[in-house]
Amino acid sequence: MPFYEILFLALMVTFITSLFLGYPVAWLLAGVSLVFTAIAITLTTQFGVDTFLLTSWVKFSGIIDRFDAIMSNWVLVSLPMFVYMGLMLDRSGVADTMMRNFVKVFGGLRGGLGLTVIVIGILLAASTGIVGASVVLLAMLSMPIMLQHHYSKALASGIVAASGTLGILIPPSIMLVLMADQVSVSVGDLFMGALVPGLLLGVLYMAFVVIVGFVRPDILPPRPAGDEKLTARQIGIAFLSTLPTFGLILVVLGSIFFGIATPTEASGLGAFGAMLLAAANRKLNWQVIREVGIATTTTTCFIFAIFIGATVFAYVLRMIGGDELITEFFKGTGLGPTGMVMLVLAVVFVAGFFLDWFEIVLIVLPLLAPVIKHSGIEMTWFLILVALMLQTSFLTPPVGFSLFYLKGVVPKGVTIRDIYLGVIPFVLMQMAMVGLCLLFPQIILWLPGRMYGAG
Amino acid sequence: QETVRWGIPMSFGSNLTALGDTMPWVSEQLKKVSGGTVNLQVFEPGKLVPALAIFDSVSTGKVEAGYSWMGYEIGKVPVSALFGAVPFGMESPQFAAWMYFGGGDALLKEAYKPYNVYPIFCGSISPEAAGWFRKEINTPEDIKGLKFRAAGLGGKIYQKLGASVTMLPGGELFQALEKGVLDGTEFSLPTVDEQLGFFKVAKNYYMPGWHQPSTNQFLYVNTAAWAKLKPQTQAQIETTCTAGVTMAIAKAEALQGAVLAKFEKEGVKARQFNKTMLDAFSKASKEVLAEEAGKDPMFKKVLDSMNGFQKQNAQWHNLGYLPRDYPH
Amino acid sequence: MNSKNMPADGPVAGPSGIVLPITAFSRAVDRLIGWFGEFASLLWTVLVMVIVFQVVLRYVFGLGSIMLEEVQWHLYAVGFLLGLAFTEVHERNVRIDVLAEGWSQRTRLWIELLGIVFFLLSFSLLVVWFSVPFVATSWEMGEVSAAPGGLPWRWALKSFLVTAFLLLALAGLGRLTRVWAALRAR
Numbered sequence: 030m031p032f033y034e035i036l037f038l039a040l041m042v043t044f045i046t047s048l049f050l051g052y053p054v055a056w057l058l059a060g061v062s063l064v065f066t067a068i069a070i071t072l073t074t075q076f077g078v079d080t081f082l083l084t085s086w087v088k089f090s091g092i093i094d095r096f097d098a099i100m101s102n103w104v105l106v107s108l109p110m111f112v113y114m115g116l117m118l119d120r121s122g123v124a125d126t127m128m129r130n131f132v133k134v135f136g137g138l139r140g141g142l143g144l145t146v147i148v149i150g151i152l153l154a155a156s157t158g159i160v161g162a163s164v165v166l167l168a169m170l171s172m173p174i175m176l177q178h179h180y181s182k183a184l185a186s187g188i189v190a191a192s193g194t195l196g197i198l199i200p201p202s203i204m205l206v207l208m209a210d211q212v213s214v215s216v217g218d219l220f221m222g223a224l225v226p227g228l229l230l231g232v233l234y235m236a237f238v239v240i241v242g243f244v245r246p247d248i249l250p251p252r253p254a255g256d257e258k259l260t261a262r263q264i265g266i267a268f269l270s271t272l273p274t275f276g277l278i279l280v281v282l283g284s285i286f287f288g289i290a291t292p293t294e295a296s297g298l299g300a301f302g303a304m305l306l307a308a309a310n311r312k313l314n315w316q317v318i319r320e321v322g323i324a325t326t327t328t329t330c331f332i333f334a335i336f337i338g339a340t341v342f343a344y345v346l347r348m349i350g351g352d353e354l355i356t357e358f359f360k361g362t363g364l365g366p367t368g369m370v371m372l373v374l375a376v377v378f379v380a381g382f383f384l385d386w387f388e389i390v391l392i393v394l395p396l397l398a399p400v401i402k403h404s405g406i407e408m409t410w411f412l413i414l415v416a417l418m419l420q421t422s423f424l425t426p427p428v429g430f431s432l433f434y435l436k437g438v439v440p441k442g443v444t445i446r447d448i449y450l451g452v453i454p455f456v457l458m459q460m461a462m463v464g465l466c467l468l469f470p471q472i473i474l475w476l477p478g479r480m481y482g483a484g
Numbered sequence: 485q486e487t488v489r490w491g492i493p494m495s496f497g498s499n500l501t502a503l504g505d506t507m508p509w510v511s512e513q514l515k516k517v518s519g520g521t522v523n524l525q526v527f528e529p530g531k532l533v534p535a536l537a538i539f540d541s542v543s544t545g546k547v548e549a550g551y552s553w554m555g556y557e558i559g560k561v562p563v564s565a566l567f568g569a570v571p572f573g574m575e576s577p578q579f580a581a582w583m584y585f586g587g588g589d590a591l592l593k594e595a596y597k598p599y600n601v602y603p604i605f606c607g608s609i610s611p612e613a614a615g616w617f618r619k620e621i622n623t624p625e626d627i628k629g630l631k632f633r634a635a636g637l638g639g640k641i642y643q644k645l646g647a648s649v650t651m652l653p654g655g656e657l658f659q660a661l662e663k664g665v666l667d668g669t670e671f672s673l674p675t676v677d678e679q680l681g682f683f684k685v686a687k688n689y690y691m692p693g694w695h696q697p698s699t700n701q702f703l704y705v706n707t708a709a710w711a712k713l714k715p716q717t718q719a720q721i722e723t724t725c726t727a728g729v730t731m732a733i734a735k736a737e738a739l740q741g742a743v744l745a746k747f748e749k750e751g752v753k754a755r756q757f758n759k760t761m762l763d764a765f766s767k768a769s770k771e772v773l774a775e776e777a778g779k780d781p782m783f784k785k786v787l788d789s790m791n792g793f794q795k796q797n798a799q800w801h802n803l804g805y806l807p808r809d810y811p812h
Numbered sequence: 813m814n815s816k817n818m819p820a821d822g823p824v825a826g827p828s829g830i831v832l833p834i835t836a837f838s839r840a841v842d843r844l845i846g847w848f849g850e851f852a853s854l855l856w857t858v859l860v861m862v863i864v865f866q867v868v869l870r871y872v873f874g875l876g877s878i879m880l881e882e883v884q885w886h887l888y889a890v891g892f893l894l895g896l897a898f899t900e901v902h903e904r905n906v907r908i909d910v911l912a913e914g915w916s917q918r919t920r921l922w923i924e925l926l927g928i929v930f931f932l933l934s935f936s937l938l939v940v941w942f943s944v945p946f947v948a949t950s951w952e953m954g955e956v957s958a959a960p961g962g963l964p965w966r967w968a969l970k971s972f973l974v975t976a977f978l979l980l981a982l983a984g985l986g987r988l989t990r991v992w993a994a995l996r997a998r
């Protein structure tokens with residue numbers, strides 16, 4: 030075992046352990062990498078130890094070019110725009126009104142509020158492509174109401190984190206865009222392939238909430254019944270209150286499907302649409318614009334800080350031979366195509382405990398996609414399975430980015446422990462979905478086949 | 485034999501035939517001819533440094549070497565565009581002739597010396613397709629107002645003809661084309677275009693690749709790192725790269741026929757631009773090239789050398805070969 | 813907020829759960845970073861308008877503009893870069909405090925001190941150190957956009973890397989004085 034492989038393992042272990050110090054993840058990622066760079070350079074210059082490619086500080090400065098690539102990544106423009114849209118939608122009072130009206134109608138049913146949150150989560154998923162944005166928005170809309178209705182903190186967190194994370198699977202999805210880019214397949218196929226599993230997951234979540242409503246009313250209580258009667262008028266109002274949100278989804282998805290804008294531009298149109306809604310409700314003024322701007326900055330930037338830290342970490346991992354180690358490992362297994370797919374999924378799942386999807390798409394996919402491609406396996410099927418796993422990785426503790434995004438905006442009193450606990454059943458449902466797609470590839474392949482005739 | 489280990493970032497994925505798998509082949513060969521001591525380990529785009537930052541990283545010594553299409557640094561080194569691809573310029577064999585025997589290589593080394601880069605010609609591929617269009621293009625009128633994605637000098641030429649040119653990122657192209665955000669896009673060779681799936685959403689596939697009769701890749705080496713190598717290692721690297729040029733030309737040429745046949749089955753009409761169109765493109769190309777030459781003396785010097793070589797060889801080029809459409 | 817068990821002007825735990833006093837230096841730094849943050853926050857609204865303008869121009873009038881496309885990601889880049897320090901002083905960066913929540917304030921202060929010095933400060937200063945030549949090279953070469961009709965002065969955009977990480981280093985220094993003051997006070 031060459032020395033740099035020991036360094037690689039030490040870096041992984043150090044990072045994972047130091048995570049629990051409670052210092053910001055972004056600076057830990059960057060800082061731990063920096064410390065290991067210093068160690069590697071000292072070892073190689075002073076003692077002639079083999080540290081693979083990481084041999085001088087000039088080499089380390091490659092991180093600047095990686096930052097520059099984040100700065101000029103046009104696709105990522107949609108991140109602040111979707112966040113802005115969410116925050117503006119929140120300030121417009123539209124989503125709040127919708128939420129409250131829905132609660133009046135469905136709140137009396139067992140699990141009605143939870144179902145409402147999931148449905149709104151799916152609606153948001155269809156309008157945003159970024160997990161950070163949809164989790165944050167959904168949390169701001171629904172956590173206070175759920176807690177007010179005595180949902181357990183854990184269950185409420187689980188519902189929000191899981192439904193919000195659907196946004197990365199249900200198109201438009203920035204993750205699918207980047208996956209297609211990495212492996213050179215068509216985004217259209219991936220979008221279509223992800224739709225059915227994404228919606229099925231939503232259905233699965235809803236079934237779960239209904240069941241919990243019956244089995245454990247202590248953590249998922251119905252609204253105290255009997256104080257008001259449900260009238261046709263209320264139902265009508267509830268229906269009307271969804272129209273502005275549907276209008277917004279129409280702006281975002283419609284502009285994409287009717288060829289008016291790209292998914293990136295659609296995010297900006299959505300933000301503008303939210304401003305119009307706020308204006309229609311007489312809620313738009315300079316103060317609101319300023320506050321939404323500030324909240325957009327802090328929400329966007331904690332995600333970008335992690336991007337920056339993760340890109341440094343990945344760079345150092347590679348410079349000390351991490352890629353070689355991974356490739357050798359896969360070559361050494363001697364598995365067949367199906368075995369390889371299973372192994373890749375397992376690796377993505379485990380990697381998802383510690384790494385950001387962004388990094389997994391960059392590390393694992395280009396490395397393994399050619400192997401899978403040559404073995405004649407349907408790429409769309411394989412990639413959507415990976416996407417499902419990546420989506421799961423957002424929800425798996427300790428490093429689940431949806432969980433962090435959620436932690437950033439939950440009401441005081443909800444701890445990361447609540448969130449970890451609440452998400453467990455949803456992770457299990459995710460795994461069940463992966464299993465179903467492995468057994469019945471048609472869940473993924475049916476829609477792309479219908480749309481474009483071939484895979 | 486000395487031991488060398490360099491990380492080589494690439495600007496194309498190794499899954500892109502001829503464009504991206506030449507350097508991995510060169511690297512394998514180098515390992516073999518050196519008995520395993522010269523290891524130029526390739527990295528997929530973005531894994532080490534970003535795909536578009538290879539020139540920059542080599543120039544500043546962040547990596548010893550990198551593999552890229554020459555032209556991504558057009559914003560910093562305008563002349564790079566000429567070495568990468570010239571509209572209505574030379575085809576691969578002729579470009580190689582100019583590089584090796586027409587003074588091209590010396591001009592290249594001269595142009596990159598100020599940036600501490602020693603570029604080695606290391607791959608050239610067949611013409612790119614002119615692009616995928618949602619409608620037929622018969623007259624220059626059809627280009628006016630066309631929403632088209634094109635990079636580099638080709639983009640400037642389309643702009644001249646009145647197209648509304650954008651630079652959408654690769655990942656958004658498919659959907660933009662499908663939904664009509666774009667009316668057309670150029671990308672690469674038919675085999676590479678196939679991998680991106682454009683044939684599913686745009687049915688007019690135009691050729692010839694007037695904007696890129698050949699597309700040339702180079703191994704960029706940091707001057708200081710190069711100087712440190714023993715002559716034996718230098719020769720090994722340059723020789724395998726020369727072999728890489730041959731392999732790239734052969735591979736790019738070998739695979740396109742089958743792909744075009746597949747496109748036909750998918751309902752794609754493979755066509756060639758008519759004379760009127762080509763004349764319009766040619767006229768606009770000359771203007772754009774002249775404008776660029778006016779801005780940068782090195783650009784002018786290299787363009788003159790290329791034009792001179794093409795002119796001197798024109799009679800041979802026209803008479804020496806069977807006409808392209810002569811039946812086999 | 814926590815007025816029950818704290819004097820009104822006393823230190824209050826921020827989102828990080830760590831109680832820190834404010835120092836004169838940190839107050840000044842935070843104010844400076846606040847100005848940059850407010851500026852960055854206005855850019856998002858501008859970005860929305862640019863995107864709408866660009867889509868209308870292309871879809872309604874059939875005019876594509878690479879310049880407008882580039883303006884978009886220039887605004888985005890400046891926005892998120894200037895916001896990094898702003899987010900740090902607002903303690904909005906994500907921490908995994910499952911275990912740390914249960915530790916003593918003193919332990920957490922020491923972790924904070926070491927984290928700032930070895931991770932945040934060394935990292936951001938090193939980035940500043942590397943970005944200066946990065947920007948200078950771009951300036952010397954007169955780098956412009958590689959796209960036809962793109963924006964000139966790429967060095968100007970790149971220089972925000974320097975500004976952003978200088979601000980981040982300042983944010984770290986400001987917080988360091990607060991952590992130090994808290995440790996001294998015990």
Ligand code: NA
Pocket residue numbers: 153154155156157158159195196197198199200201202
């Ligand atoms: Na989505």
Ligand code: NA
Pocket residue numbers: 381382383384421422423424425426427428429430
């Ligand atoms: Na995870």
